[in-house]
Structure formats: C-alpha cells, structure tokens
Amino acid sequence: MTDFDHQQTAHCESGAVAALLRHNGLDLSEPMVFGLSSALTYAYIPLVKMGGMPLLAYRMPPGRIIRGLSKRLGIRFHFERFRKPADGTAALDRYLEQGYPVGLQASVYWLPYFPENMRFHFNAHNLVAYGKEGDDYLISDPTFEQPVRAESVALQRARFVKGMLAPKGLIYYPESTDIPTDLHQAIPKAINSTARMMLRTPLPFIGVRGIRHVARHMEKLSPANEHHNKLLIGHMVRMQEEIGTGGAGFRFLFASFLQESAGILNNDGLAKAADQFTDAGDEWRRFALYAAKMLKGRSTLDYRKLADQLRTVADMEQEGYRTLLALDLR
Numbered sequence: 275m276t277d278f279d280h281q282q283t284a285h286c287e288s289g290a291v292a293a294l295l296r297h298n299g300l301d302l303s304e305p306m307v308f309g310l311s312s313a314l315t316y317a318y319i320p321l322v323k324m325g326g327m328p329l330l331a332y333r334m335p336p337g338r339i340i341r342g343l344s345k346r347l348g349i350r351f352h353f354e355r356f357r358k359p360a361d362g363t364a365a366l367d368r369y370l371e372q373g374y375p376v377g378l379q380a381s382v383y384w385l386p387y388f389p390e391n392m393r394f395h396f397n398a399h400n401l402v403a404y405g406k407e408g409d410d411y412l413i414s415d416p417t418f419e420q421p422v423r424a425e426s427v428a429l430q431r432a433r434f435v436k437g438m439l440a441p442k443g444l445i446y447y448p449e450s451t452d453i454p455t456d457l458h459q460a461i462p463k464a465i466n467s468t469a470r471m472m473l474r475t476p477l478p479f480i481g482v483r484g485i486r487h488v489a490r491h492m493e494k495l496s497p498a499n500e501h502h503n504k505l506l507i508g509h510m511v512r513m514q515e516e517i518g519t520g521g522a523g524f525r526f527l528f529a530s531f532l533q534e535s536a537g538i539l540n541n542d543g544l545a546k547a548a549d550q551f552t553d554a555g556d557e558w559r560r561f562a563l564y565a566a567k568m569l570k571g572r573s574t575l576d577y578r579k580l581a582d583q584l585r586t587v588a589d590m591e592q593e594g595y596r597t598l599l600a601l602d603l604r
Contacts, residue, residue, distance in 0.1 A: 276373045278404035280414040280421045284527050287339045288313070289416025290377045290400040295349075297375055300451040309531025310460055311342030312467040314524055316591075318479045318488050324438070325395075327509040330488075332524045336379070336398035336439060340446065346460045350449040355442040359434040362443025363426065366403060366411075369445070375404035375414070379441035384432035387413070387422040397439040403429075461535045462603035465544075468528075469595040482595070485588040493581035504569055507580070511565050514558060522562070525555035525591075532598075543601040550594035557587045 279296060283289030288308040295302055308314075313334045320328040334342070344351050356362035369376050381397045382388055405412035410423040424432070433443045472481040479487050488510075495503045514522065529551040536544035561583045567573040568580075 282419045283416040286400040298451040305530035310346045310464045311339040313339050314528045316484050318484050330513040354445045377446045379444040380432035381435040386428040469598040473595045482592045489581040489584035495577045522555040522558035525551050547597045554590040
C-alpha cells in the first residue's frame with residue numbers, strides 16, 4: 275500500500291490537487307493552489323438551473339483549479355474519462371497496483387462514507403484514491419479529518435453518475451512536478467487575472483457587477499410570491515455555505531493566499547488586501563445569518579435588508595480588488 279499524507283482542507287478540488295502535488299514532490303499550500311489558479315469568482319446564471327433555481331457560483335467551474343494551476347506553473351496533468359464503468363474501475367485498479375495515487379471526480383450523494391445529512395446531488399466532488407484493501411478503496415477525501423474507505427461498487431456508482439457535471443469516471447494526476455516553479459512571476463499574474471475578472475468583466479452577472487445585479491433582483495422580489503422567494507433565498511444560502519466552501523469560505527481561502535504571497539514577495543500591500551478579503555468573507559457570512567434568521571421566522575423577511583447586505587459585500591470586494599490592481603508586484 276502506498277504511503278499517502280492525508281490532510282483535511284477547506285475545499286475538495288484545491289485540497290486534492292495540493293495533496294497530489296505534495297505526494298509528487300511539490301509542496302504548495304491549499305491557498306496557494308487556489309490562488310495561483312485564479313479560481314475565485316462570483317456568478318449568477320439564471321439560465322442554468324440547479325434544483326430548479328438559478329446557478330450561483332463563488333468559484334470558477336470544476337476543473338478550473340487544475341487547468342489554471344497547470345497554465346500558471348507549467349505543470350502537466352494527465353486526464354482520463356471512460357465510456358464504460360468497468361473500464362474506469364480497471365484503470366483505477368491498475369494505477370493503484372502500480373503505486374500511483376490518483377485524483378477522482380465523484381458524486382457526493384453516492385459516496386458511502388458521507389453521513390446522510392451531508393449528501394446532496396453534486397457530481398464534481400474531488401478526492402484521491404491511494405490504495406486498495408480487499409474490495410475497499412482507501413480514500414483521502416479533503417473534506418474529512420481522517421482517510422476513509424469506499425466499497426468498489428459504491429465508488430464506481432459515484433464515479434459514473436449521470437446528470438450535470440457527470441464525472442464519466444474521471445482520473446487525473448500530475449505528470450511533471452520537477453520543473454522550476456517561479457512563484458515571484460506566477461503570483462502577480464494570478465492576482466491580476468482574478469482582480470481584472472472580478473472588476474472588468476463586461477457581463478452584468480459576473481464579478482462585482484454580478485453581486486450588485488443579484489442585490490437589485492432581491493429588492494424587487496414581490497411579497498405576493500413569498501413561498502418562491504423563500505426557496506430562492508434558501509438556495510442562495512445553501513450555495514454560499516454548503517456547496518464546497520461557499521462564498522465566505524472562498525474569500526477566506528483567497529485571503530490566506532494573499533497573506534502567504536505577501537511573505538513570498540515581501541509586499542505589505544498584499545497583507546492589507548488579505549485583511550480586506552477576510553472582512554468581505556465575514557460580510558458574506560453575515561448575509562447568510564440574516565437570511566437564515568428570516569427563513570426560520572426569527573426575524574421579519576426583509577428583502578431590502580438582504581439587498582443592502584449584498585451591496586456592502588460588493589463594495590468591500592471592489593475595494594479589495596482595486597487595492598490589488600494598484601500594487602506594484604514586480
């Protein structure tokens with residue numbers, strides 16, 4: 275069985291990628307992996323539905339962390355998908371027999387080690403398989419404090435579930451980690467990419483403009499449609515706080531990236547910006563708290579209050595990104 279250093283992390287994809295890189299000799303923290311991939315975002319996409327509700331995203335789509343990091347550092351990743359579940363299982367077994375841990379994409383709902391109250395239909399969960407004992411796969415799932423196990427039939431079902439973001443048995447691993455990594459060049463490029471996307475996208479439902487767009491939509495909700503409105507607000511809270519690390523969690527992760535980068539680049543301005551995004555994460559949490567109290571009947575349902583809180587978040591994030599763009603990171 276391959277020795278594998280399991281670490282619990284904030285987010286599944288950045289955690290799985292960091293673990294695979296660490297195993298292959300490149301020790302990057304999870305915040306550094308997340309930040310270098312320029313994965314932070316905000317998007318409100320009403321044409322794409324999730325559970326009948328508009329898609330809300332606080333990070334770039336699944337797979338972006340791997341592709342973004344690969345582009346930024348020049349690390350090649352190998353990807354395989356399969357038409358037949360049996361072929362995907364055979365490939366996984368082959369890699370593990372050869373002593374190669376691999377990243378997998380799977381559905382949270384069908385992973386047997388998730389408690390029932392944590393299961394939901396999300397097909398882009400990332401984990402690392404690092405061994406097999408009998409019919410059990412040994413799993414390093416970044417969501418959990420300790421390594422876990424999954425029976426062969428259950429893991430195959432989770433890897434080949436249908437629907438949005440269907441995994442199709444995805445297997446991935448880094449092919450090259452011995453190349454020189456110049457963080458002094460990569461960090462400024464990643465920061466500028468994230469800040470420009472959040473401030474300067476022409477699309478009204480992306481970035482800071484997207485947060486304000488949702489605020490305007492929120493205050494226009496009709497009290498006559500209270501049942502639907504509560505479903506929408508509940509959906510917003512779930513997408514923010516339960517899917518991955520949510521809105522606040524991704525801001526905290528980005529803040530940690532900026533704090534670590536401040537030390538690498540010896541730039542106090544990045545440390546100041548890190549504090550700004552920590553504060554923004556706190557305000558996202560405040561929005562979730564307000565919404566949860568209203569949905570539980572502990573306070574009056576006040577669409578204007580929720581809209582104003584979103585505008586507070588938008589103002590804080592805008593200030594943070596402007597701070598980053600004004601820095602001399604050369």
